[in-house]
Amino acid sequence: MLAFILKRLAQAIPVLLAIYTITFFMIRFSPGSPFSDERKVAEHIIEAQNEYYGFNDPLPVQYYNTLVRHLSFDFPPLSSHPGLTAADIITESFPVSLELGIWAMLIALALGIPAGVIAAARQNTTLDYAPMSLAMVGICLPTFVIGPILALVFGIWLQWTSVSGWSTAGDRLLPSLTLGLFYAAYIARLTRGGMLEILSSDFVRTARAKGASEFRAVVVHALRGGILPVVSFLGPALAGLVTGSFVVESIFQVPGLGRHFVEATFNKDQSLILSTVLFYAALIMLANLSVDIIQVLLNPKLRHK
Numbered sequence: 464m465l466a467f468i469l470k471r472l473a474q475a476i477p478v479l480l481a482i483y484t485i486t487f488f489m490i491r492f493s494p495g496s497p498f499s500d501e502r503k504v505a506e507h508i509i510e511a512q513n514e515y516y517g518f519n520d521p522l523p524v525q526y527y528n529t530l531v532r533h534l535s536f537d538f539p540p541l542s543s544h545p546g547l548t549a550a551d552i553i554t555e556s557f558p559v560s561l562e563l564g565i566w567a568m569l570i571a572l573a574l575g576i577p578a579g580v581i582a583a584a585r586q587n588t589t590l591d592y593a594p595m596s597l598a599m600v601g602i603c604l605p606t607f608v609i610g611p612i613l614a615l616v617f618g619i620w621l622q623w624t625s626v627s628g629w630s631t632a633g634d635r636l637l638p639s640l641t642l643g644l645f646y647a648a649y650i651a652r653l654t655r656g657g658m659l660e661i662l663s664s665d666f667v668r669t670a671r672a673k674g675a676s677e678f679r680a681v682v683v684h685a686l687r688g689g690i691l692p693v694v695s696f697l698g699p700a701l702a703g704l705v706t707g708s709f710v711v712e713s714i715f716q717v718p719g720l721g722r723h724f725v726e727a728t729f730n731k732d733q734s735l736i737l738s739t740v741l742f743y744a745a746l747i748m749l750a751n752l753s754v755d756i757i758q759v760l761l762n763p764k765l766r767h768k
Contacts, residue, residue: 471755478748479744479748483740497516497543542732543735553739561705563642567642568646571646580682582651582655583654583689591655595651595655598647609641617636627715628717629716629717638708642711646700653692657692658690661685695754698747698754
């Protein structure tokens with residue numbers, strides 16, 4: 464297991480380097496400037512800003528300098544937030560995105576797994592068709608459609624909760640539900656598929672033949688193997704919940720990292736974009752590694768591969 468973890472960590476180094484390189488040159492070759500403004504700014508001021516942030520250096524020098532500073536965690540100052548660095552923004556806003564992702568994941572698991580288990584246990588009945596139809600609708604509806612609908616119904620029409628901010632418990636409901644419903648649809652279908660395969664296995668039939676109740680056969684004997692596809696999905700899903708909440712954070716005015724990333728893209732803040740992309744990439748790799756470890760713990764056969 465230790466050798467497996469070290470091997471995966473070693474593989475992450477060239478991947479992160481490739482992501483950094485691609486992102487850097489995409490930023491540098493994209494049109495616009497971080498100092499462009501609707502108001503006309505004197506040329507000597509723009510020149511001084513370019514000199515301060517190192518944009519007058521040759522491109523290979525800029526690439527090397529920013530890479531070294533990121534590797535040494537000496538983050539350069541931000542052009543869009545004078546006096547702050549990317550580390551300050553990430554430290555302040557990432558806990559908000561992480562909390563949003565955790566709440567959304569709990570909602571997705573609480574809705575998706577029971578729906579998939581019931582659908583598999585009652586295959587080809589109404590209890591199968593109804594949740595799977597809803598899951599298909601959830602997959603087809605993106606978060607930028609679900610979010611405004613929930614805000615309109617529960618926030619404006621019914622006025623049960625607020626539709627923006629992150630200061631009270633009620634503020635967390637709609638953004639978490641928006642993300643959670645989207646991923647619950649995938650989890651429900653994965654759970655159903657995994658459970659159908661396990662429920663037809665010999666050891667489940669043997670348990671039923673020995674007199675085990677349907678509940679015990681499904682929950683005790685089949686569920687552990689049936690949710691393995693869900694466990695495989697949890698790594699990318701959790702990373703997607705934390706890193707892919709740009710739209711949701713913008714809709715509900717959540718002060719998370721995704722919102723800062725969108726603003727940095729519009730402002731062409733090279734340091735914040737690079738730091739955020741590298742942080743997200745490392746987070747996704749760590750989530751995938753954690754899922755692989757959990758899979759080995761749940762399925763002993765994988766320990767010999």
